[in-house]
Amino acid sequence: MAWRCSGRTNAELVSNLFSAGLITSPRVRDAMSSVDRANYCPSSPLAAYEDSPQPIGFGATISAPHMHASACESLLEFMPENKGACVLDIGSGSGYLTHVLANLVCGADGGGDGKVVGIDHIQGLVDMARQNMRRSAEGRRLLDSGKVELVLGDGRKGYPEAGPYDAIHVGAAASELHQALIDQLKSPGRMFIPVEGGDGWGSQWIWVVDKDKNGNVTKKKDMGVRYVPLTDAPK
Numbered sequence: 388m389a390w391r392c393s394g395r396t397n398a399e400l401v402s403n404l405f406s407a408g409l410i411t412s413p414r415v416r417d418a419m420s421s422v423d424r425a426n427y428c429p430s431s432p433l434a435a436y437e438d439s440p441q442p443i444g445f446g447a448t449i450s451a452p453h454m455h456a457s458a459c460e461s462l463l464e465f466m467p468e469n470k471g472a473c474v475l476d477i478g479s480g481s482g483y484l485t486h487v488l489a490n491l492v493c494g495a496d497g498g499g500d501g502k503v504v505g506i507d508h509i510q511g512l513v514d515m516a517r518q519n520m521r522r523s524a525e526g527r528r529l530l531d532s533g534k535v536e537l538v539l540g541d542g543r544k545g546y547p548e549a550g551p552y553d554a555i556h557v558g559a560a561a562s563e564l565h566q567a568l569i570d571q572l573k574s575p576g577r578m579f580i581p582v583e584g585g586d587g588w589g590s591q592w593i594w595v596v597d598k599d600k601n602g603n604v605t606k607k608k609d610m611g612v613r614y615v616p617l618t619d620a621p622k
């Protein structure tokens with residue numbers, strides 16, 4: 388189903404995802420429409436509007452658009468626009484989703500009150516994400532205003548310096564539900580995280596971890612997925 392949503396332009400890709408029901412929220416549709424995926428797939432511009440992952444170098448990939456959409460929709464109620472919501476994007480890679488998340492909390496013109504931190508453990512990718520974001524005026528504004536920060540670090544430890552967070556997105560498969568990340572969620576807050584199934588067959592599942600307003604944590608196992616692993620930084 389997903390590959391049928393590919394388009395010839397960014398607008399067509401997003402519109403196809405919406406028609407197919409892979410994006411259901413108009414807010415997510417609008418946030419994704421306002422970020423040209425080609426800016427974040429510089430080495431494969433022809434494939435930028437395919438609904439599939441694409442290599443971005445350093446052994447990493449930009450995830451498929453329908454996965455980005457699904458992550459945004461899961462976290463959406465914790466990311467109101469212009470309400471100062473604070474979001475952490477772990478394994479930010481190309482920077483594409485960091486930009487979409489910033490559109491959700493700051494509005495597509497970046498004028499609203501909100502903040503997104505993207506963290507990756509490969510300096511070359513942090514630099515590339517900054518470069519990718521600087522390809523558009525909106526991206527430059529988000530970086531220059533400090534509403535988007537792209538930092539180097541081990542995402543398994545989160546980024547307590549800018550937390551706690553209303554929403555945490557993890558873009559690589561964790562070996563466990565890292566307590567440090569749960570600790571950095573606000574009350575209330577939500578984390579979307581792929582976790583290894585530990586069955587020896589390489590299965591992975593999305594877990595949605597909610598912290599309610601009293602600090603109670605609930606964990607829900609969601610769909611089966613395929614992500615690159617959250618690892619030690621390459622030497």
Ligand code: SAH
Nearest residue numbers: 449450478480481507508541542558617618
């Ligand atoms: N959301 C990104 C996904 C990139 S792939 C995108 O769509 O562009 C997963 C990313 O996780 C890679 O960039 C990889 O470098 C990063 N990663 C893996 N282990 C990590 C760790 N321990 N800490 C931070 N980033 C990590």
